Amino acid sequence: MVDAPVLIAGGAGFIGSNLVDSLLAKGYAVRILDDLSTGKRSNLALDNPKVELIEGNVADAALVKRAMAGCSAVVHLAAVASVQASVDDPVSTHQSNFVGTLNVCEAMREAGVKRVVFASSAAVYGNNGEGESIVEDTPKAPLTPYASDKLASEYYLDFYRREHGLEPVVFRFFNVYGPRQDPSSPYSGVISIFSERAEKGLPITIFGDGLQTRDFIYVGDLVRILIQAVEAPQAEEGAINVGLNQATSLKQMLDALGEVVGELPAITYGPARAGDIRHSRADNSRLLQRFTLGETTPMNVGLARLLGR
Ligand code: NAD
Ligand code: UD2
Numbered sequence: 001m002v003d004a005p006v007l008i009a010g011g012a013g014f015i016g017s018n019l020v021d022s023l024l025a026k027g028y029a030v031r032i033l034d035d036l037s038t039g040k041r042s043n044l045a046l047d048n049p050k051v052e053l054i055e056g057n058v059a060d061a062a063l064v065k066r067a068m069a070g071c072s073a074v075v076h077l078a079a080v081a082s083v084q085a086s087v088d089d090p091v092s093t094h095q096s097n098f099v100g101t102l103n104v105c106e107a108m109r110e111a112g113v114k115r116v117v118f119a120s121s122a123a124v125y126g127n128n129g130e131g132e133s134i135v136e137d138t139p140k141a142p143l144t145p146y147a148s149d150k151l152a153s154e155y156y157l158d159f160y161r162r163e164h165g166l167e168p169v170v171f172r173f174f175n176v177y178g179p180r181q182d183p184s185s186p187y188s189g190v191i192s193i194f195s196e197r198a199e200k201g202l203p204i205t206i207f208g209d210g211l212q213t214r215d216f217i218y219v220g221d222l223v224r225i226l227i228q229a230v231e232a233p234q235a236e237e238g239a240i241n242v243g244l245n246q247a248t249s250l251k252q253m254l255d256a257l258g259e260v261v262g263e264l265p266a267i268t269y270g271p272a273r274a275g276d277i278r279h280s281r282a283d284n285s286r287l288l289q290r291f292t293l294g295e296t297t298p299m300n301v302g303l304a305r306l307l308g309r
Helices: 014-025 061-068 083-088 090-111 145-164 190-200 219-231 250-261 285-290 299-306
Strands: 006-009 030-034 051-055 073-076 115-121 167-173 175-177 204-207 216-218 239-242 267-270
Touching: 006 014, 006 061, 014 030, 014 219, 030 061, 051 061, 061 090, 073 090, 073 219, 083 090, 083 145, 090 115, 090 145, 115 145, 115 219, 145 167, 167 219, 175 190, 175 219, 190 204, 190 250, 190 299, 204 250, 216 219, 216 299, 239 285, 250 299
Parallel strands: 006 030, 006 073, 030 051, 073 115, 115 167, 167 239, 175 216, 204 267
Antiparallel strands: none
């Protein structure tokens, strides 16, 4: 195994720290650049000599350059992942969510690092493709600063690919869930909120009728794809949806959660969220052509792991 570390920007967070664990298990060394705004030290095995944490901001160009030196590849996950935060404070989230990407690109160009795996989002489609399995060339309709920064990041990564030989692999994640997802905000992932409340016996509120559907993917299944992208011999043009092409309603998800916890707490219904997407589902043909998804984690198994059962 090569000793040059893989740089994981945002590696102390939910997806990043799950990725770090799997990379370590495969013998990789990792360098994590994270400002610990939502990420946590406790998500990382910092006593492992193959783990290095640089605490700092991807918006700091000089720091990103220092972090990049000597790395073999980059997985860029650092971002303010809360869409609502980007709506409330577009200026400061732009620093993390867009300027951070630009800094990663520049630092790679300077250091001669080629491969970058980037976490974009289904948010770039806005409401387009709703009700269908969304294909990647669906017209983009970013509705928030978060989505606009992700889409702009994709375009800049493509510019550096064409102009400077970077090898980006751009993924548009749909709804990811699993251990270490932070349930603390009302805008946290619905599974993290419902699981925590089910475990504590607190009432659960469904916004709308509970028949809205999402394409949920377990973080372990996503991490297998991310590692393949780090290792892939070549990067190709264009973004790739990451989802299972499976529609699960909130009610179905709650049934699976009920199986895991035994008894669900009281469920109440509130008004649907303004602008909520009714059905969101990934056409994952491109993903399946290029990567091996393998056996995916059924929701009841993923929920059991999330709850440590
Ligand atoms: P997360 O908040 O747990 O992880 C983000 C990490 O980035 C955190 O550790 C945070 O401290 C760090 N970070 C934030 N701003 C930073 C900055 N300016 N400099 C350095 N570090 C910074 O969220 P997550 O769910 O693990 O998301 C990882 C990535 O995947 C994000 O880019 C997010 O936009 C994207 N994504 C996630 C989902 C999902 O369902 N979880 C869906 C689509 C896209
Ligand atoms: C996801 C992303 C969001 C953005 C969006 C783009 C997450 C956490 N959110 O939003 O960042 O990219 O996709 O389309 O990945 N709900 C309840 N009760 C609750 C919380 C949520 O009923 O307590 C509902 C919510 O109204 C929605 C569904 O659960 O219908 C999923 O909500 P979510 O916030 O987990 O994810 P989503 O797809 O709306």
